[in-house]
Amino acid sequence: MQQPSERSDVTEGVVDRFERVVLPHLDDAYTLARYLVRDEHDAQDVVQDAALRALRYFEGFSGGDARAWLLAIVRNCALDWRRRYRLDERSVPFDEVVHGPATASRSADAAAIEESEQHRVQRALGTLPLEFREVIVLREVQELRYREISDVLGVPIGTVMSRLARARRQLAALLHPDTREVS
Amino acid sequence: MHADAGCAPYRDALDARLDGELPLDEAAGVDAHLATCESCAGEYAMLAATHRRVSAHLPRYAAPDVLSARVRAALSEAARPATASTTLTSVPSEPPRTPAWRASAWWRLAAAGVAIALVSSSVTSVVLERRNASHQASEELLASHIRSLMPGHLTDVVSTNQHAVKPWFDGRVDVSPSVPNLDSIGFPLVGGRMDYVRGRAVPVVVYARRQHLINVYEWAQPARAASPSESTRNGYHLVTWRRDGLEYWAVSDLNTKELDAFVAAFIAAQ
Numbered sequence: 001m002q003q004p005s006e007r008s009d010v011t012e013g014v015v016d017r018f019e020r021v022v023l024p025h026l027d028d029a030y031t032l033a034r035y036l037v038r039d040e041h042d043a044q045d046v047v048q049d050a051a052l053r054a055l056r057y058f059e060g061f062s063g064g065d066a067r068a069w070l071l072a073i074v075r076n077c078a079l080d081w082r083r084r085y086r087l088d089e090r091s092v093p094f095d096e097v098v099h100g101p102a103t104a105s106r107s108a109d110a111a112a113i114e115e116s117e118q119h120r121v122q123r124a125l126g127t128l129p130l131e132f133r134e135v136i137v138l139r140e141v142q143e144l145r146y147r148e149i150s151d152v153l154g155v156p157i158g159t160v161m162s163r164l165a166r167a168r169r170q171l172a173a174l175l176h177p178d179t180r181e182v183s
Numbered sequence: 184m185h186a187d188a189g190c191a192p193y194r195d196a197l198d199a200r201l202d203g204e205l206p207l208d209e210a211a212g213v214d215a216h217l218a219t220c221e222s223c224a225g226e227y228a229m230l231a232a233t234h235r236r237v238s239a240h241l242p243r244y245a246a247p248d249v250l251s252a253r254v255r256a257a258l259s260e261a262a263r264p265a266t267a268s269t270t271l272t273s274v275p276s277e278p279p280r281t282p283a284w285r286a287s288a289w290w291r292l293a294a295a296g297v298a299i300a301l302v303s304s305s306v307t308s309v310v311l312e313r314r315n316a317s318h319q320a321s322e323e324l325l326a327s328h329i330r331s332l333m334p335g336h337l338t339d340v341v342s343t344n345q346h347a348v349k350p351w352f353d354g355r356v357d358v359s360p361s362v363p364n365l366d367s368i369g370f371p372l373v374g375g376r377m378d379y380v381r382g383r384a385v386p387v388v389v390y391a392r393r394q395h396l397i398n399v400y401e402w403a404q405p406a407r408a409a410s411p412s413e414s415t416r417n418g419y420h421l422v423t424w425r426r427d428g429l430e431y432w433a434v435s436d437l438n439t440k441e442l443d444a445f446v447a448a449f450i451a452a453q
Contacts, residue, residue, distance in 0.1 A: 012259075015258050015259065015261070018258065019255070019258065023251070023254070023255075026246040026250070026251060026254065027243065027244065027245050027246050028243075029246070030244050030245070030246040030247075030250060031243050031244045034244045035241075043244075044247065044249075044250045044253070047246065047250060047254065048250070048253055048254055048257055051254045051257065051258065052257055052258070052261060055258060055261055117236075117240055118240045118241075118242070120240075121236060121237055121240035121241060122240070122241065125237070125241065136237065136241075137241070139202065140234065140237045140238040140241060141238065141241045141242075141243055142243070143238075145204070146199070146202070146204050161195075161198060161199060164198055164202075165195070165197075165198045168198060168230055168233055168234065168237075169230075171233055171237060172229055172230065172232075172233040175233060175236060175237075176229065176232070176233070
């Protein structure tokens with residue numbers, strides 16, 4: 001007895017194809033979500049939400065770059081999440097960037113220095129506006145080409161380039177305050 | 184040495200040069216400029232250092248196994264035929280995101296479970312010593328239930344299909360557990376796992392009600408049948424009953440009324 005339902009459109013065959021084409025990019029999806037919503041459990045929620053949304057849109061997927069396609073959906077879900085929980089109202093104070101790692105880096109222990117370096121970079125990234133943070137993650141962590149970043153963000157390549165340039169210079173100013181030239 | 188107006192087009196191309204996004208001829212033009220302009224070369228070196236430092240220190244994350252499992256379970260749930268659409272998780276008129284958000288409430292519960300377990304493990308170890316033997320089963324079941332709420336501990340087999348869950352236990356435990364389909368009354372199956380309670384391997388079948396989880400344990404108990412009796416510990420409810428030489432325990436933080444309804448339906452469907 002078939003009842004009319006939106007769900008009945010999704011056949012097992014579609015799910016099989018979806019699992020083959022889209023699920024290999026789950027790590028990328030989770031990585032982007034981690035950087036956009038920060039909390040690991042929230043990131044898992046976002047990815048699960050995105051996967052279901054992606055399945056619903058899968059018929060409309062033209063068969064191009066599945067990773068960029070999925071990441072665009074993850075990003076939308078993450079932005080919805082941030083709006084829902086008003087994440088943008090909670091900002092990381094810049095003080096933490098300056099003071100947090102500074103004490104640890106005095107340690108002679110190489111591992112501690114490495115860890116504090118990671119902490120320092122992550123903190124610096126966390127202080128960037130979201131539109132800069134996401135372009136850094138897509139380029140520096142996920143190593144997407146400009147064309148792919150443009151697809152994920154839904155903006156022209158020129159906008160990707162200008163955002164990336166500004167984002168890198170802000171990071172440089174946070175990370176190398178002494179060497180940053182005064183322009 | 185400062186950048187002059189002639190540097191502007193090169194300055195704008197430095198990131199693209201660094202990222203290998205420039206056509207060969209343009210890249211060569213930028214390189215030629217950098218060879219002669221100290222200011223732009225300095226800017227490029229600063230950008231390259233930032234790029235190296237940032238890409239080396241920002242981790243890529245691997246999706247946790249439990250996330251893959253949950254996504255796959257959600258996908259197969261979504262692919263189920265519409266005849267099963269009388270369940271809570273598949274009301275067609277609701278917006279498409281609902282199942283995910285419902286599932287997501289679960290993660291909050293799981294996260295809360297970690298916190299609860301951290302607090303309660305020290306408490307229960309003290310309390311346990313004072314419990315007499317008849318209470319030990321429920322203490323252990325409660326500990327098992329709380330542990331199951333932690334990410335990755337809930338299910339060994341994730342499936343919303345009773346015909347996938349039941350065979351999974353074959354050869355793993357000496358009891359073939361009851362896995363009734365209670366979808367139609369709003370208790371979707373989540374999966375199953377093995378757990379150790381009172382020194383033996385016990386099958387656990389997991390159901391959900393909204394964001395609440397229900398763990399159902401059963402083991403051989405050659406005592407006479409008993410109708411369901413209820414107890415409450417640390418805010419969790421435990422219902423136990425016996426029939427056909429088996430003892431059952433259902434553990435959940437679901438309210439007692441709905442848990443009773445679940446148990447009644449479970450027994451009726453056996």
